Amino acid sequence: MKSNALFGRAARVLMALVVVAMLFLFFSNDFGLVDIHKASIVVAVGVDVTDKGYEVTAQAAVPAPAQGAGKASYTQVTGSGATVADAVDDINAKTGFYPKLAFCNLLVLGESCAQRQLFVVLDYFYRNGYVPLTALVGMCRGSARELLGKKPADGGMSASAIQRAMSEELKYSANSSTVNLKLLAQDGGSKSASCYMPYIEFSEGASSSGGKEGNSGAGTGGKSGQEGEGGAAQFTCLKTAAFSNGVFAGLLNEDAAFALNLIRCGVRYAIVNTVYGGKNYTVGLKNTGGGARMGVKGGVPVLKLVFKASATLQDSESDPAAAGRADSHVVKDELIRSVTQTVKERMLALEDFCRQRDCDLYGAARMLYEYEYGCFTALKGEVLPSLKVEYDIGIKSVG
């Protein structure tokens, strides 16, 4: 019993010594973890393909100590290398900053990436366990470096403005085919082997700082690169880049992209402009329900594209609400038919694109594999050539 008590006392002393040693290690150098002064939090990455490999542009927020107020709070650096990872390492070598990708929420692929296999270009981001699968992905006109170097109207980071142009809100209003790394890989790796991403375009308007667009008060939003740009850039993602088997298949125009968004993006509210009797009418579509149903009729796969919505008249060139009407929001039957026709034309534009480019953006092959496995195996995966597409568009006016 005496030896046990002695043993217990010795164990307690030993435990205390171990705890003190661990605390010493912890407070002396934080176990050698990354120094905050040498870390840069990458919020967006742009990738361009060059003759020598890849050029990676990182837009990074650089943590600055409190006494460093007034210094740049974000920076943009470009590195090059044989692979994307090599180019990221080049950024590290050039700047001395350790690029942390855990907060990277945007990946922009330059137009040049269309030359390469999509998932080869993105390979680094799937392999790197620290890049979140929620990061938004888009392709841009021109180079990604140039796009990220543009200064948005609010004077802040271009990454934030681009993310707003690809936001969930725009996705749910059919104005952007927003996808993230996860959805892209899922679509690309599915039986359909086709995927899409928003196509980012920019236009330059008024000057950003102190201009008529105003400044949102991002006072610390100075930028080390790309100074001296003229007007403020406005970013839009109305078009969509499509890929089939990882190869760039082409660009969906605004109409086809709108139709794709109705089917794939769970749109909640959409605006459609239609011309009826030579006049423009803008109709809001709410309570929407869009989707695709796969079936087989006589051995032929049939894809039924469904879109249901309630319509309200938002704007009219011929019938101003100020004239004093009690039913100004009601959409007349003939106008409903015109809107339905407009939506159908957009869906037909999407179908044309899919058939001409052999790009299954509907996910028809995947649905056939899931719901009609026998038919899928009979067709040996060649679904699109034999696919029959039916439309069920039901738009009604709100009461």
Next chain:
Amino acid sequence: MNDSLCTRQVCFIMYAYPVAGKILMMPALLSFYCKNDLVFPAVLCFLAQFAVVWAVAYACTRTQKTFFELIGGGGKVLKKAAMWLFALFFAAAALVPLLEQKLFVQEIFYDTIPSLIIFLPFFILSVYVGSKGLRNAGRTADIAAPLFVAALAALLIMSVGESNLSWLLPVLKTPVGELLNGARSALYNFTDGAVMLMLMGRFRARRGDCKKIVISYAASALTVCAFLALFYSIFSVISPDQYFAVSKMAIFFSALSLVGRIDLIAAYAMEACMLFALLLYVQLCVTCVCEALGKEQTAGRNVSPASAAASVAVNVLLAALVVAFNEMYLPVQQFYRMYMWAAFALFSFILPAAGAAAALLRGMKGKEAGREK
């Protein structure tokens, strides 16, 4: 009869710890072998394991003896050999979860890859807890299990919105051979029969307790299967590469972009439970070693020197293996998948079933002897 535990604690252990040990890497592993049919090999393993757990739990209501006391009739050599073999088995069973925990901690607690020293203080806790015996395992389960359930529920609620169950279709189109291969490869995650066998005779099983334990284990199996289905319906084709699903499944929850990674609070809570699930192997290993040496684990409230020495020895061995295989998780896992499945089949399925049968036979003999008298 050694009343180390109460039935509630056994139920907690048989619910929370089997789940905690299977949701870290098994989802990615099974999705690699069986793709969208990943639930079925798990169901196969659980059915077999359920039968074993039920048999042992039933045997617990018929005898108050531990497994080692039961086989004592077969001779001292057999008893000692069984004790040492089970000690080795639990040490071996702890190795892969240890390496998984190390990688998991490094991934979720740190933004960069930290050095091994970050994880080694775990062994200080392990030495301490390992030496304390099974009474301590029951007490930790009392705290860890409710925490685990709350954290898992929070994570599942945050994850379910991103799921698309159509990814699980078409059902059972994976060749049977691949399903069986998946089940065999996942077998190293199934130690529940062996754990139940070790708990036999360490709690006073009353009428109805068998039902409680079996229901707890069935709930555990259902939870794991639901988790697997949810996992695949979120990640689908990229599932095989999604290690540590627990920390990744909830990141698509839209509120996280506003409030930050609050899902990590639940992940940390689950991590704590996973650590205690892992420590149970160490505790069982130390218990087996002490019984093989014929020493008590505790003297009054104090840990006996034999138990402390055994715990240090077991942990030094495990720490050495962790250091040796620091960068070799996949080769070790492959070794377990390819070769160690037989050991897990023997110790988690065959021996517990045999132990339960022996206990029941002895019980029947005892009854007959009583009638004859």
